[in-house]
Amino acid sequence: MxxxxxxxxxxxxxxxxxxxxxxxxxxxxxxxxxxxxxxxxxxxxxxxxxxxxxxxxxxxxxxxxxxxxxxxxxxxxxxxxxxxxxxxLFTVTMLFFVNRNPGKASQLANDLPPGTNKAVLTLANGRHLNLSDATNGRLYQQQGIKIVKAQSGQVVFDYSGNQATAEQNTITTPNGGQWQIKLPDGSQVWLNAASSLTFPTSFSHGINRIVKLSGEGYFEVAKDAEHPFIVISGDQRVEVLGTHFNISSYADEPSIKTTLLEGRVKVSLLGNVTPMFLKPGEQSVANGHQLDVKPVDTEEALAWRNGYFQFDDETVSSIMRKLSRWYDVDVRYEGNISDEGLNGRVSRNKNISQVIKALEATQTVHFRLEGRRITVMK
Incomplete structure (x- = not known):
């Protein structure tokens, strides 16, 4: 940082x-x-x-x-x-500068570990499966639906039934959690903290490949020329045939961001009849009924997926929203906090105290941590 x-x-x-x-x-x-x-x-x-x-x-x-x-x-x-x-760089590289510029010390009554792999799967029949506590192997099987937890921790859905209609399942990650899932069509999804994905038990027999995302997810979509893969997040609709992309659609963020890494996607908004087509290296930003496209650094968008935070000219409030979700902390502010953009990279696998030290090396903010409440101070 x-x-x-x-x-x-x-x-x-x-x-x-x-x-x-x-x-x-x-x-x-x-x-x-x-x-x-x-x-x-x-x-x-x-x-x-x-x-x-x-x-x-x-x-x-x-x-x-x-x-x-x-x-x-x-x-x-x-x-x-x-x-x-x-x-x-996957560690806190700015510890060197923290040691050289100690400045005002943080007030840390305790420390908090980073998030882990944890999620809950809610089946169509209302049953809840705690995925982090489940052992590897078969989790559930009924009417041609088989759900398996692989050794890697990934949850794999396999469907071999003949349902005319598909039922809906939802996988949810809490604050401080993330998870990876393989959908019935072979598509893979990584969910960031405080996110959920709703999807059908089957994409076969003419059933559309439509899923609903809340929060943030990275998608590697299996190719199927006859059945587009559609992601609905808020008022945004993303349609693809087979591609790799990331969507960030948290309710507490000012916009929905869709970043394309491979292939081609069509992004559209309710009430906006003109869709946008993204090329690799581009990002769409949806604000209300406004949709814009710009070139971006895809590594920044995928930083969470790759195990680190990357901040490019990012404000303290934006950074703290990410830390709040990953470390499951309540963030408060005291005084007038600078809106100066900060740049840097820090591992998501470090305790929050080390991230705090890296942020304080900027001489922009200081912190007080008490339990799961962190106060940002000038």
Whole structure:
């Protein structure tokens, strides 16, 4: 987590740090310093270090990845490359700056762990299945419907019945929870905290592939040219044949954001007769009856799915809404909090105290944590 100022290092210092980073001898603080420097500098401004810029190093990593023969990467390859390149950035890289700029100390009466994999599945007959407590294997079977919890934790739906109509199931994640599900047509969905997905027990026999999302979900839709996959979230409707995309539609957020990673989707709003078509790397933003499309950094939209928070010029209030959902905390404010945009990346697998320290390194805000209430102070 850093403010807009750039860490200052001369070329000799950068070359030394880069060499130690490559051979694995850099300390945690040295790695944090180099990575923070890279995040703050545009790649075009990167120095040539040991004959190879960081940008060139990233290109080389992409080139060496198996199966990478073209310009586009699937999400697995992109994540692998990011993990190889960034490495320690999945931890709190700004601890180095926290130690250098202690400032006003937080008031922490306790600490809170990050969210985990937990969800509840509500069947059409009203039965509730606590997925986090369930053992691996078959969870439920009736009338051709088989629900299995795989070793990976993913819940898989298999339908082999002959129902003329499909019943509706709902999977719900609480604050501090997330889950992955494989739908009857083979499509996969990852749900973020405080989210729910309602879907039919079967997509066969001419039944439309229509699901309803509240909160945030990442979709990898199985291709079916004859049956479009439709996601309804609030007043928004997203229609696809087979693609990868993310939808954020929390009730406490000012807009619904749909980000496309692969394929093509049609986004439309109730009361707006003109749909928008997204291309990979684009995001639609729905505000009321207004729908706009813009190019975006897809890694930011998928950060939660990949195990970290990424903030690009994001306000404190927006950041705290995300932390509230993931750490299941009630957020209060004291005084006039700056609306300055913050930038940075921090792991979702850290206790909230470490995230707080990273935020305080900006010298913008301070915190008081008591139980599950966190107060944001100037």
């Amino acid at each position: 850093v403010i807009k100022g750039k860490p200052t290092m001369n070329k000799a210092e950068l070359k030394t740090l880069f060499a130690k980073y490559n051979d694995g001898t850099a300390t945690e603080e040295e790695r944090a310093l180099l990575e923070a420097w890279y995040l703050q500098y545009n790649e075009k401004e990167a120095y040539q270090l040991n004959g190879k810029s960081i940008k060139a190093a990233k290109a080389e990593i992409f080139r060496r990845l198996p199966g990478n023969q073209g310009q586009f990467f699937n999400i697995g390859i992109r994540l692998a490359a990011a993990a190889i390149l960034i490495g320690i």
